[in-house]
Amino acid sequence: MSQSPISLGRKLRFSQIVVFEQVLRSGSILRAAQVLNMTQSAVTKVIHELEHQLGAALLVRGNRGVSPTEFGELVARRAKSLLAELRYMSEEVNAFQQGTAGQVLVGTLISASAVLLPRAIQLLKARAPAVVVTLRVAQMDQLLPALPVGDLDLVVGRVPEDGTWRTRSPQLEAETLYREPLCFVGGIQHPLAAPTPATLRDLLAFPWILPTRDSSLRQTADRMFRDAGVTPPANVVESLSVLTNVALMLDQATVGLMPDSAARQFAQAGLLAILPVPGLPDFGDIGCFAFTGREPAPAVELFRSCLREAAAGIATPATA
Structure with a gap:
């Protein structure tokens, strides 16, 4: 059964997408219900409705919780992008109505977490105390794939010298901030x-x-x-x-x-x-990675400017 954007838009509710994404994030309907402050039966009902509307099973239920079907993984990728756009819209509305507000999700490595990020966060908080900064520390091969799906807004760390990341992720851009000895x-x-x-x-x-x-x-x-x-x-x-x-x-x-x-x-x-x-040898160029397929939220753009200012005080900016 084919689904047109209009027919699908009439059937689906954003609340269903939120519930489905939280179930996947929690790995359990019970834990998702606790996070969402819903009953377990209410969460199960939402998932059943979503599966019926989309015409296929989204989850595999087992003794250790739930995992996505192949179809569920496809829907999950798009769900994350939709929720990221919803978050950006809410942040823009809040920024317009209340001044600068919102959340910035940042992935980082050791190269940026000791000096650059603390300085940038201090600058951001001096200008926009209501912005929440959430940090995730991991390796580059784990962080970069989180940008296109909206799990992260920015990744700050060493720019790989071999450039293979550009081939794997053509919609990502890297802004070099400075060169690190x-x-x-x-x-x-x-x-x-x-x-x-x-x-x-x-x-x-x-x-x-x-x-x-x-x-x-x-x-x-x-x-x-x-x-x-x-x-x-x-x-x-x-x-x-x-x-x-x-x-x-x-x-x-x-x-x-x-x-x-x-x-x-x-x-x-x-x-x-x-x-x-x-x-x-030099450690390499320290830069900021972002996804080019979405317009960044105001809080994300403000944080990028704080990163540039913090980097200027650390070392001489590198030539790209």
């Missing part, structure tokens, strides 16, 4: 935390923290060893957890790699020392 760090009492410069080979005598193998920073680290003709260290912990890494380096022996702006933040707090090792 890379540095070695250790505890403030680390033996190499002296003014005398050290070499990469000097560091091999110590335990290391390296980024996980699926991260872009690990690729940079591997290339650094290769270019220096040095065998990578064997005594390694692989981690992208900033708090864990800082705690490990408090042993005054472990060595880690960090973007320069993050390292300086910890050094100023007296937690870490920047180890004087010349000749390190």
Whole structure:
């Protein structure tokens, strides 16, 4: 049975889309009912109505909850986009009626979370206290796909050098904000935390923290060893957890790699020392990714301007 936009629009209600998306997000009709402040039977009724109107099953019910059918996944992708547009419209209405308001959903990586994002959020809050900023920390391959469907408004982090993300996501754009140097760090009492410069080979005598193998920073680290003709260290912990890494380096022996702006933040707090090792490669360009297929909400545009202002105070802007 084919569905025209007019016939489908007459049948469907936005509240049904909200309920369906929450069921998928919760993985359970019971948990979705609790979040939505509805009864379990009321949620079940909405799903049944939606399945009847669309002419196919949306969910598979099992002992561990519910999961989408293949048809349900198709509807879910469009449902997320519809809800994102509804959120943008509500934010524009609120901004028009009350002044700047709304929500900004931001995905980020370690490269932006230590300095750039806190500064940008402070600028935003000084100008628009009612805007809610929600942060999600993950890897780039998890964050970028969330932009087209509306799960995120912006992704802030290192721009991959290979450019393959442009092929996979042609509707995404990246605005380069600045170029980030890379540095070695250790505890403030680390033996190499002296003014005398050290070499990469000097560091091999110590335990290391390296980024996980699926991260872009690990690729940079591997290339650094290769270019220096040095065998990578064997005594390694692989981690992208900033708090864990800082705690490990408090042993005054472990060595880690960090973007320069993050390292300086910890050094100023007296937690870490920047180890004087010349000749390190740059960490790369730090930028802001966005989806070009939707008009951004006013709060999102305001936050982008705050990111630009915060980036200008960190380093010299990079050339694109």
